Amino acid sequence: xxxxxxxxxxxxxxxxxxxxxxxxxxxxxxxxxxxxxxxxxxxxxxxxxxxxxxxxxxxxxxxxxxxxxxxxxxxxxxxxxxxxxxxxxxxxxxxxxxxxxxxxxxxxxxxxxxxxxxxxxxxxxxxxxxxxxxxxxxxxxxxxxxxxxxxxxxxxxxxxxxxxxxxxxxxxxxxxxxxxxxxxxxxxxxxxxxxxxxxxxxxxxxxxxxxxxxxxxxx
Amino acid sequence: xxxxxxxxxxxxxxxxxxxxxxxxxxxxxxxxxxxxxxxxxxxxxxxxxxxxxxxxxxxxxxxxxxxxxxxxxxxxxxxxxxxxxxxxxxxxxxxxxxxxxxxxxxxxxxxxxxxxxxxxxxxxxxxxxxxxxxxxxxxxxxxxxxxxxxxxxxxxxxxxxxxxxxxxxxxxxxxxxxxxxxxxxxxxxxxxxxxxxxxxxxxxxxxxxxxxxxxxxxx
DNA sequence: CGCATCCCATACATTCGCGTATCGAACGAA
DNA sequence: TTCGTTCGATACGCGAATGTATGGGATGCG
Numbered sequence: 417x418x419x420x421x422x423x424x425x426x427x428x429x430x431x432x433x434x435x436x437x438x439x440x441x442x443x444x445x446x447x448x449x450x451x452x453x454x455x456x457x458x459x460x461x462x463x464x465x466x467x468x469x470x471x472x473x474x475x476x477x478x479x480x481x482x483x484x485x486x487x488x489x490x491x492x493x494x495x496x497x498x499x500x501x502x503x504x505x506x507x508x509x510x511x512x513x514x515x516x517x518x519x520x521x522x523x524x525x526x527x528x529x530x531x532x533x534x535x536x537x538x539x540x541x542x543x544x545x546x547x548x549x550x551x552x553x554x555x556x557x558x559x560x561x562x563x564x565x566x567x568x569x570x571x572x573x574x575x576x577x578x579x580x581x582x583x584x585x586x587x588x589x590x591x592x593x594x595x596x597x598x599x600x601x602x603x604x605x606x607x608x609x610x611x612x613x614x615x616x617x618x619x620x621x622x623x624x625x626x627x628x629x630x631x632x633x634x635x
Numbered sequence: 636x637x638x639x640x641x642x643x644x645x646x647x648x649x650x651x652x653x654x655x656x657x658x659x660x661x662x663x664x665x666x667x668x669x670x671x672x673x674x675x676x677x678x679x680x681x682x683x684x685x686x687x688x689x690x691x692x693x694x695x696x697x698x699x700x701x702x703x704x705x706x707x708x709x710x711x712x713x714x715x716x717x718x719x720x721x722x723x724x725x726x727x728x729x730x731x732x733x734x735x736x737x738x739x740x741x742x743x744x745x746x747x748x749x750x751x752x753x754x755x756x757x758x759x760x761x762x763x764x765x766x767x768x769x770x771x772x773x774x775x776x777x778x779x780x781x782x783x784x785x786x787x788x789x790x791x792x793x794x795x796x797x798x799x800x801x802x803x804x805x806x807x808x809x810x811x812x813x814x815x816x817x818x819x820x821x822x823x824x825x826x827x828x829x830x831x832x833x834x835x836x837x838x839x840x841x842x843x844x845x846x847x848x849x850x851x852x853x854x
Numbered sequence: 855c856g857c858a859t860c861c862c863a864t865a866c867a868t869t870c871g872c873g874t875a876t877c878g879a880a881c882g883a884a
Numbered sequence: 885t886t887c888g889t890t891c892g893a894t895a896c897g898c899g900a901a902t903g904t905a906t907g908g909g910a911t912g913c914g
Binding site: 855867 | 890
């Protein structure tokens with residue numbers, strides 16, 4: 417039921433890939449503006465510069481496109497995160513605080529994407545197969561994020577006690593604070609509170625095992 | 636533009652109030668099942684046991700009903716919370732840990748309501764006037780919640796340093812962990828992680844000012 | 855009980871969105 | 885270039901949802 421096995425492995429030509437991609441990109445914009453439920457095939461096509469013929473030649477339903485789009489974008493975000501973490505991994509001397517900020521910068525708070533995700537989440541709560549998709553993604557996030565977080569904390573003389581607890585906490589805090597930031601886009605204080613909450617959480621889920629732990633996270 | 640001033644203060648008869656309420660109740664169910672965007676006036680009316688005539692006699696659009704329903708339900712949840720906190724306030728001897736659990740029980744994780752809220756949030760991000768409605772509600776939550784949290788912590792010999800920071804953190808953690816609980820309804824571990832995260836946050840945002848603080852939150 | 859008012863059901867016209875079928879044009883391979 | 889294949893535009897029919905206008909039945913009040 418996943419997007420990778422919807423159809424026979426047909427030859428994907430250049431054109432096909434391009435229009436498909438343009439439809440996916442247009443869909444993100446339209447869904448963000450109108451909401452997925454209120455969006456129509458026509459709107460997506462018009463935005464992408466095609467007609468409905470192109471759509472039905474590439475997808476069978478809006479739901480299918482929604483899933484494909486979400487998987488692509490969330491995969492891309494995960495890749496970005498991975499890259500940022502890899503780049504960070506090289507710098508052995510980075511402080512935990514700097515690492516935190518770097519990670520937060522690597523996962524930008526994009527409001528179009530948030531709206532889409534919120535609806536996708538609600539949609540997934542109604543659809544068991546989508547739920548599995550989301551669960552798999554969350555697991556991937558944990559696998560990507562935790563090793564570096566643990567490494568950064570280790571350099572600060574801290575050890576993570578509850579690995580999965582920390583992973584879930586980070587994701588929850590990210591989701592929860594993202595809304596707040598988007599609701600008050602111009603309020604810098606909200607962003608600072610977000611960062612501080614992250615600091616507290618990282619701190620709470622790790623314990624110092626070396627007394628001269630320089631660079632502790634909290635004040 | 637709020638619901639309280641949408642129309643002239645017409646005389647509200649018994650019948651009108653009843654059908655209006657039934658429509659609101661039906662709307663919650665339908666929106667939860669189908670998603671707000673995919674819901675139709677017909678579906679709501681059928682579920683409530685009326686026809687479209689009843690609907691257009693009480694509301695002008697699905698959007699208006701959505702707002703009215705959300706305000707009513709979120710207000711009710713806030714009242715529940717207030718009641719639970721009042722009842723808790725009487726018991727002077729309650730432990731902070733018990734208080735936390737009581738509050739968490741007072742704000743049940745209702746998946747129908749969560750789905751609706753998720754869509755409403757996404758909707759509010761597109762609509763400035765709805766955004767103000769949500770902001771007002773968040774403020775009301777803080778005003779209700781913080782006094783008791785501070786009182787409970789004071790009894791445990793702890794003082795809250797950053798009041799608003801804690802408020803936002805609690806809401807963010809609630810929102811973020813609710814999804815996780817709903818995604819894996821049968822996994823008790825998720826619920827425990829949620830509770831632990833709350834403990835950590837409450838702890839991180841408060842500091843002990845009495846050394847013999849019995850009943851500290853963390854182990 | 856009788857009356858005036860209000861509220862909801864019904865019917866209607868209209869618009870909108872969907873999915874399909876078909877055809878011309880763009881593309882890729884020789 | 886030429887030919888076969890693929891892709892996307894156009895046109896069509898259909899069903900569904902909307903909003904309104906109107907009428908009948910319920911409700912409240914004397």
